[in-house]
Amino acid sequence: MGKQTLKGIINHPDLDLAGLWVHSPEKAGIDAGDFCGADSTGVISSASVEDVLAIDADCVAYLATDLRRTPAELVADIGRILRSGKNVVGVQASMNFPTIHGEDLVAELEDACREGNTSYYPTGINANGSQTVLAAMASMCQRVESTYLCEMYNFETYEDPEVFGYFGYGLTPEQASSHDLRPLFEYLFGPALHMTARWFGVELDEVRWDQEVAYAERDVVAPLFRVDAGTVSAIRFNLDGYVDGQCRVTQGGCYWLGDYPRHWEAPPGEGGYRVAIKGEPEMQVQWATRTRNESFRGPLAKERNAEGLAIMGGLMATAARAVNSIPELCRAAPGIVTLCDQAPLLPPVDWRRGGVGDTEGAVFAGARN
Structure with a gap:
């Protein structure tokens, strides 16, 4: 970064x-x-x-x-x-x-x-940049019942070795059954969950956790890590924010090494984001992040495959959010500035009257299957 x-x-x-x-x-x-x-x-x-x-x-x-x-x-x-x-x-x-x-x-x-x-x-892309896309979509809804946002990338070329241990890659099924990812991802993505709720004018009274892992069908040798066949090579999770027993905001993630699990819904391109809104009308958007090997020189220069370029595109977008904000930040009044202070004009959001499926909330088609 x-x-x-x-x-x-x-x-x-x-x-x-x-x-x-x-x-x-x-x-x-x-x-x-x-x-x-x-x-x-x-x-x-x-x-x-x-x-x-x-x-x-x-x-x-x-x-x-x-x-x-x-x-x-x-x-x-x-x-x-x-x-x-x-x-x-x-x-x-x-x-x-x-x-x-x-x-x-x-x-x-x-x-x-x-x-x-x-x-x-x-700031950043997740959370913050992707929440901006969510807000733009919500501004075109007459009613918003619940929202869903998920980041999806192959971490095989990610250049932080400690990430692999944190995420549980390489664990056996027995080890994985007792490896609780919630503290890590609630630390990293809980702020986005609560910020989205605040943006829409509600306070969450409960956060539920859902995680799933998949196992490698072959040995995967990454630049900084090795995953043996039969051990954890993919994880996905959802942090679900509830108000009065109804799911209103979901912040999810899906990260894998090697082959993407065939029984999971395919990601956008080689990696990117999914956003969904349940309401009137319902909306679903997904986008892939991509860049080119020619974009990198010096220490950043190396030949990357399509999935490696996808996650580099995500990092590039994260950096861009920070860089592009600097001129306006320097003109801002003193204090903490969050996305809640910059929201585009949104329509009234009625999260008191839900529809079918409120106990689960919005989800991109097939994303929980």
């Missing part, structure tokens, strides 16, 4: 790269362009946060991972940047809706914004 966003900033006609903060000493002292295959920028990376925060800049794109870190640890970094007088845009899914992490964390962010006269905007 750092390389993708860095490339986006360097190539953006309205942005000038002012500095580059790296988290390990071996990455310091390198021209920013060398990280992503761009031309020389004259901006040299630094591992000193004090030196970087002393730079005169309007905004910081904060791209550190939220895996293995708590919201409080993230906010310690983000708050320090905000207090230095720099706006912050971040792509950590767990921070998409800071309210769910408690009043103290929100107060810390708001205090930092007031002190620095700055704004903080958590």
